[in-house]
Amino acid sequence: xxxxxxxxxxGMKTSEIREILKLTQRxxxxxxxxxxxxxxxxxVEEMGEVVQEVLERDGHAALQYSTTEGDPALRGxxxxxxxxxxxxxxEPDQILITSGSQQGLDLSGKLFLDEGDAVLCESPTYLGxxxxxxxxxxxxxxxxxxxxxxxxxxxxxxxAEHDLIKLAYVVPDFQNPTGRTWSLERRKxxxxxxxxxxxxxxxxxPYGELRFDGQAVPSLKALDEHGLVVFLGxxxxxxxxxxxxxxxxxxxxxREKYVMIKxxxxxxxxxxxxxxxxxxxxxxxxxxxxxxxxxxxxxxxDAMLRAMDESFPPGVRYNRPRGxxxxxxxxPEGVNARTVLERSLERGVAFVPGGSFFPNGxxxxxxxxxxxxxxxxxxxxxxxRLTAALHEVMxxxxxxxxxxxxxxxxxxx
Amino acid sequence: xxxxxxxxxxGMKTSEIREILKLTQRxxxxxxxxxxxxxxxxxVEEMGEVVQEVLERDGHAALQYSTTEGDPALRGxxxxxxxxxxxxxxEPDQILITSGSQQGLDLSGKLFLDEGDAVLCESPTYLGxxxxxxxxxxxxxxxxxxxxxxxxxxxxxxxAEHDLIKLAYVVPDFQNPTGRTWSLERRKxxxxxxxxxxxxxxxxxPYGELRFDGQAVPSLKALDEHGLVVFLGxxxxxxxxxxxxxxxxxxxxxREKYVMIKxxxxxxxxxxxxxxxxxxxxxxxxxxxxxxxxxxxxxxxDAMLRAMDESFPPGVRYNRPRGxxxxxxxxPEGVNARTVLERSLERGVAFVPGGSFFPNGxxxxxxxxxxxxxxxxxxxxxxxRLTAALHEVMxxxxxxxxxxxxxxxxxxx
Numbered sequence: 143x144x145x146x147x148x149x150x151x152x153g154m155k156t157s158e159i160r161e162i163l164k165l166t167q168r169x170x171x172x173x174x175x176x177x178x179x180x181x182x183x184x185x186v187e188e189m190g191e192v193v194q195e196v197l198e199r200d201g202h203a204a205l206q207y208s209t210t211e212g213d214p215a216l217r218g219x220x221x222x223x224x225x226x227x228x229x230x231x232x233e234p235d236q237i238l239i240t241s242g243s244q245q246g247l248d249l250s251g252k253l254f255l256d257e258g259d260a261v262l263c264e265s266p267t268y269l270g271x272x273x274x275x276x277x278x279x280x281x282x283x284x285x286x287x288x289x290x291x292x293x294x295x296x297x298x299x300x301x302a303e304h305d306l307i308k309l310a311y312v313v314p315d316f317q318n319p320t321g322r323t324w325s326l327e328r329r330k331x332x333x334x335x336x337x338x339x340x341x342x343x344x345x346x347x348p349y350g351e352l353r354f355d356g357q358a359v360p361s362l363k364a365l366d367e368h369g370l371v372v373f374l375g376x377x378x379x380x381x382x383x384x385x386x387x388x389x390x391x392x393x394x395x396x397r398e399k400y401v402m403i404k405x406x407x408x409x410x411x412x413x414x415x416x417x418x419x420x421x422x423x424x425x426x427x428x429x430x431x432x433x434x435x436x437x438x439x440x441x442x443x444d445a446m447l448r449a450m451d452e453s454f455p456p457g458v459r460y461n462r463p464r465g466x467x468x469x470x471x472x473x474p475e476g477v478n479a480r481t482v483l484e485r486s487l488e489r490g491v492a493f494v495p496g497g498s499f500f501p502n503g504x505x506x507x508x509x510x511x512x513x514x515x516x517x518x519x520x521x522x523x524x525x526x527r528l529t530a531a532l533h534e535v536m537x538x539x540x541x542x543x544x545x546x547x548x549x550x551x552x553x554x555x
Numbered sequence: 556x557x558x559x560x561x562x563x564x565x566g567m568k569t570s571e572i573r574e575i576l577k578l579t580q581r582x583x584x585x586x587x588x589x590x591x592x593x594x595x596x597x598x599v600e601e602m603g604e605v606v607q608e609v610l611e612r613d614g615h616a617a618l619q620y621s622t623t624e625g626d627p628a629l630r631g632x633x634x635x636x637x638x639x640x641x642x643x644x645x646e647p648d649q650i651l652i653t654s655g656s657q658q659g660l661d662l663s664g665k666l667f668l669d670e671g672d673a674v675l676c677e678s679p680t681y682l683g684x685x686x687x688x689x690x691x692x693x694x695x696x697x698x699x700x701x702x703x704x705x706x707x708x709x710x711x712x713x714x715a716e717h718d719l720i721k722l723a724y725v726v727p728d729f730q731n732p733t734g735r736t737w738s739l740e741r742r743k744x745x746x747x748x749x750x751x752x753x754x755x756x757x758x759x760x761p762y763g764e765l766r767f768d769g770q771a772v773p774s775l776k777a778l779d780e781h782g783l784v785v786f787l788g789x790x791x792x793x794x795x796x797x798x799x800x801x802x803x804x805x806x807x808x809x810r811e812k813y814v815m816i817k818x819x820x821x822x823x824x825x826x827x828x829x830x831x832x833x834x835x836x837x838x839x840x841x842x843x844x845x846x847x848x849x850x851x852x853x854x855x856x857d858a859m860l861r862a863m864d865e866s867f868p869p870g871v872r873y874n875r876p877r878g879x880x881x882x883x884x885x886x887p888e889g890v891n892a893r894t895v896l897e898r899s900l901e902r903g904v905a906f907v908p909g910g911s912f913f914p915n916g917x918x919x920x921x922x923x924x925x926x927x928x929x930x931x932x933x934x935x936x937x938x939x940r941l942t943a944a945l946h947e948v949m950x951x952x953x954x955x956x957x958x959x960x961x962x963x964x965x966x967x968x
Contacts, residue, residue: 147666148672148691151815160818168913181615181616190606194607197602202599205796241799244820245820252561253561256562257598274819276819313658382618382619382828385826386823396558402568403564406567407690407820408655408661409799409967412799412828414824414828415828
């Protein structure tokens with residue numbers, strides 16, 4: 143068979159993370175690779191009650207087709223929760239329920255990007271966004287970042303040097319992959335600059351509620367005075383990822399365009415899944431869940447940082463995120479994280495080399511470590527093994543790749 | 556705000572059906588417009604049992620991220636069911652679970668279509684497919700059809716006249732919008748011709764199991780000798796549409812490409828939704844459900860045809876589908892179905908003008924009637940009112956459009 147694929151498929155590849163995650167299925171493997179939430183914290187018992195209530199209240203409607211916009215009760219609850227927690231002033235009619243916030247990325251690519259257009263993003267940025275946008279054949283304009291977010295001077299340079307920037311994509315809170323959170327000053331300066339250029343902003347905020355310490359910084363959506371910010375939210379980090387329910391909040395004109403595009407993509411998101419979350423929110427809220435999750439993740443982050451502080455070789459730098467699921471490691475120049483990964487996998491520890499998160503390549507001396515998927519004693523043991531791999535490679539060692547054919551759970555990348 | 560949309564959005568519009576469906580939310584409206592299954596036939600009680608079992612067996616896994624490919628148990632059950640009912644020989648690893656079969660259409664557009672490429676389709680064809688493909692800016696090459704499917708002589712002409720045909724999209728069983736089923740001879744001739752041109756085929760089969768009388772005709776997938784057919788299936792017509800679970804079956808190389816694309820689009824389909832269907836299939840199968848649904852829909856089709864036979868004006872032609880959810884009406888040349896719709900809506904009856912289903916326009920004297928969403932007495936009353944509208948328009952009358960702002964359930968169009 144010699145069928146001809148669309149041109150865009152030549153730029154796509156199965157993500158490296160997916161291949162690494164396959165390895166994490168091996169027995170005994172300690173994984174710092176994926177972005178899996180801790181499943182033992184899911185409210186399974188409460189979900190049993192909620193399902194019965196949904197089926198008893200109006201089971202036929204819960205199993206029937208529904209609107210592209212999404213369940214009105216859920217949209218109302220999402221808007222109220224956003225306004226309470228983020229200080230936004232969003233109406234239920236500005237919400238579109240999506241099939242996970244990954245769908246929000248794909249819909250945004252479809253809405254804004256012609257081939258050759260540019261997406262402005264943090265350097266590094268979320269790999270799932272890179273993959274979603276690649277389906278629309280854009281260029282990526284990477285803006286260098288530091289611990290406070292996008293560097294404004296660099297942003298100014300990028301805006302001056304590049305044309306056809308149709309979309310800015312950012313993760314200002316506990317970013318994937320770095321765990322970094324933007325300062326208020328950076329947020330304001332960023333919004334002012336993109337507004338001057340009329341560039342719509344996709345604010346992806348899956349981790350904002352997972353703050354362990356320090357004060358929350360206002361979201362871009364709350365600071366937006368020009369209606370340019372499209373906010374992407376999800377229940378995958380504060381509730382259950384397996385339901386695949388997220389949302390976007392946008393100005394009415396924008397939201398109508400998104401609705402039209404979603405119609406062609408999957409008609410609407412699972413009616414049952416939406417009602418389950420709506421009734422769960424009504425009966426239990428999410429505050430107890432997020433408190434429980436934050437506590438567990440804080441302990442895991444602390445365990446990881448403590449172990450790293452005690453054992454990592456000199457010259458290896460890393461940050462101390464105040465929330466989220468990831469931290470970011472920079473190895474000395476010239477040390478390749480992919481080589482470290484090979485040595486590390488031999489010792490039963492997986493992580494993701496940071497180079498994957500730079501759409502235009504480079505930065506092979508960086509690593510992303512997830513601290514939420516393993517209990518504390520496994521984290522400590524994993525850091526011990528990873529340290530041994532680092533010592534070996536930094537003393538000089540050679541690679542030997544390996545892959546196996548296992549299917550794996552697909553967390554955001 | 557003056558953001559710039561992607562070029563493809565200029566070819567998109569909110570579907571006319573969506574606007575008509577809004578009107579069907581009015582109290583007392585009789586709808587022949589949507590493609591809604593009869594919700595009163597959904598197995599709500601059994602679903603309650605199944606949910607408890609899923610949560611008890613391994614609730615944490617049912618709420619966690621899962622694989623892009625889909626639940627292995629569900630893929631196994633789908634492959635076995637396809638092979639038993641359709642006579643295919645599909646392996647579980649050739650199945651990809653999709654977020655409704657609408658997603659299979661979008662993924663196919665993304666996989667095969669560059670802007671300006673051609674999609675070969677039946678004339679008329681499924682509006683949801685037109686909408687999904689429009690996201691990739693193709694041309695549509697419409698092949699004229701009759702009651703036995705695509706007219707082979709016309710297919711030959713189209714293949715000779717058009718280049719860059721990258722995909723053929725067909726609904727050979729109880730097609731939406733016409734209710735037509737292709738003969739075996741047409742299927743074989745079609746497959747031979749597209750194979751000669753190396754064109755991959757998307758066989759969309761949501762209605763195949765809804766046969767009321769006569770013998771099933773082998774599916775294209777079962778007849779395919781060249782690995783060119785991608786089969787799209789769904790649980791939305793034989794089970795519950797609200798779960799948004801469909802699948803595609805394709806040769807391994809093709810299926811791998813689809814998996815890669817789906818990864819960027821929504822990571823994976825609802826874990827919980829997939830497990831519910833897998834366990835439902837294991838405990839109850841679908842044979843009893845499809846038998847119950849077929850019986851109810853047959854009675855509704857019969858009620859509609861009987862009423863039409865008794866009252867429709869001379870010169871109005873319509874077919875007698877042996878299954879599915881729709882039948883197709885042709886008015887005398889020069890009678891505009893949109894005018895009939897306006898008169899009909901005034902009388903509280905909605906349907907979809909057939910012109911919507913021709914991607915290149917025309918054919919304004921056609922109508923699609925759905926016979927599954929209303930009980931028999933409402934169908935009879937609806938045909939009575941529709942007949943009055945037909946008489947009025949065919950005797951000469953003028954239009955006056957109306958729309959209202961209500962959100963509506965989003966059945967396939």
